[in-house]
Amino acid sequence: MLELKKGDDILAVVGDIKSLATAKALIEKRLDATNRGKLAQIKNEDALIKIANAISICNPEGIFINTGSSEDVQWIRDYSLEKGEERKLAKAGHTIHYDLPEDQARLVNQTYYIINEGEKMSSLAKSILRSEALDYVKKFMSGIMVDKIMMIGFYSRGPVGAEAAQPAIEISSSAYVLHSAELLYRNCFAKFDDEATRTGLFYTNLHAEGLNRPEDVPNARIFMDRSWMTTFSTFCTYAGNTLLLKKGNHRFTVDYVTYYKVEEQLSEHMFITGLTGPGGRKTFFAGAAPSGCGKTTTAMVGTDFIGDDLAQMWIAKDGTLRAINPEKGIFGIVEDVNLEGDPFLMDCLRGEGTEVIWSNVLVDDDDVPHWVGHGEVAPERGSNFLGEWYEGKVDHQGNVVPMSHKNSRCTLLASAIANHATQVSEDPQGAPVKIITYSGRDANTMPPVWVARTPDEGVVIGASIVSKATATEVGATGVSRQPWANAPFIPGALADYMAAQFKFFNSSKFSEAGRPVMAGLNYFLTHENRNSTGKGLLGEKKDVKAWLSWLELFAHGDVGGIHTPIGILPKYGDLQPLFQAIKKEYPQSLYDMQFALYVDKIIDRIDMQRAAYSKEADIPQQLFEIYSRQKTELTILREKFGPVVAIDSLS
């Protein structure tokens, strides 16, 4: 359960400002005339009290209100360069930012939900008692901005006015964080009050990087106070840890919709993209995938790209499913981004005219960025997040240092991508989503695409996402579970989130045509796991377009499929022209390998999921019913055909 405004508001306790009058007095005293004038446009009392408390705690030397005007945004860009948080690269509009070597990705072990005494949280997340978090904020955040400027921005997570959009405040001493916020979120300074009133809430995010020294990173904390919808972040700069408008506020939204918007809204770790079908019709997809499993690439394969990371969905009055991207930019992994797989993104990264903040890549002597897998000639030397780099460099443990960190990123506007559907993206009515996909990294079990026959089966596909284990991951079947690819961002009990999924997708509010098709996708099957003499992946990046195109036809009833215990699979004859359209041979033999059912493997997978979910309290019965039915039907198939069931024995 989520109880809002429960327990002490840490910001108000440590800042000690409880009334509007005291807040206003402090603002009067601490802001210069220009910034006071700007802030005077914000009337929301809670927001002013929150801001005053942040000032009171962090004690900055100056305060900058970012209205989102071109002058204000330019000031932030310039200040980031002046502070050394970013440096100009050769190409106009490109800059490089480095995070400390210790802070190259989400600091999972230093990320906590703040909880009240006796509250039950997700079994997959760390939590800290409110009193302990309060002590931390008092000890480490008091005076943390003493010689720094505090920057404050007002953003909307989604197009202003959309049913599922929410306003948020970002407060930080890092110009890089505010610069990133400007590229990734819609500045809603002028509409903030209205949006806070309309939605009845706003999120507050407070970040301070401190002295930005490696020795402080162990003290770094990312706290999410779910009762007060406030985040705290210290001693780090990596955007996933600091720009908490992103995953910090995503967590709040997941929490909020799970408990307060059941059967109305969902908040998912999903891309949104559209595909042009026969006759020019546009069909929109929203799809989940764990971090680093090709979500950005899949999204950009569409003809009408909207977003690559997050989706907030609701059932509209007309019974259709609608989705908005709470973001307007991309914070994308650059490793393996190249002309062949990601032509539109490459145009932005290598062409002219796009503002890009690079992070943690190699910069050569000509101030040109390089990264692993870019498919270009790589320099022999340069500098990266570890300082000077040369080919063959080893770290103190003797490991070869790659030219760029695996989690190196590029930050840019989504609208810079050539196939971005800017108009639909900005429409408060959202994109009409017809197809939901769930994908992971599964080398040996599930076929490239399969469609749920019922909403319950669809929810179970989401619950059953897995990601291939690395050598360090444990687990009987060598895979890690990644429910909905959203588990790291579910604050409450997984069972509650799952129950909300069943209610949403079974809702009678959907019209017949509005209820989405739900499907699984897997591009990671290998030859080695399919009795083949070949090596490596059975498919390639560009096949994604064929799978999405088949789903597009299926969703409109233009093609049918083969009914199996795991769902509906495509027929060879329907796929063949779709591969032709992407100029690829698609022999029947490849199809046969991809779509044969490896019954023992699927049953093992079901058993693994059942065992794991049986350990959680209150998991909805529907999940176990679907697993049981699938297992029974698969067992019958095995008796009839043996452990490998050829697809043509099913058609």
Ligand code: SPV
């Ligand atoms: C992810 O890791 O899923 C990301 C980047 O999208 S982060 O902001 O770190 O979450």
Ligand code: MN
């Ligand atoms: Mn993500």
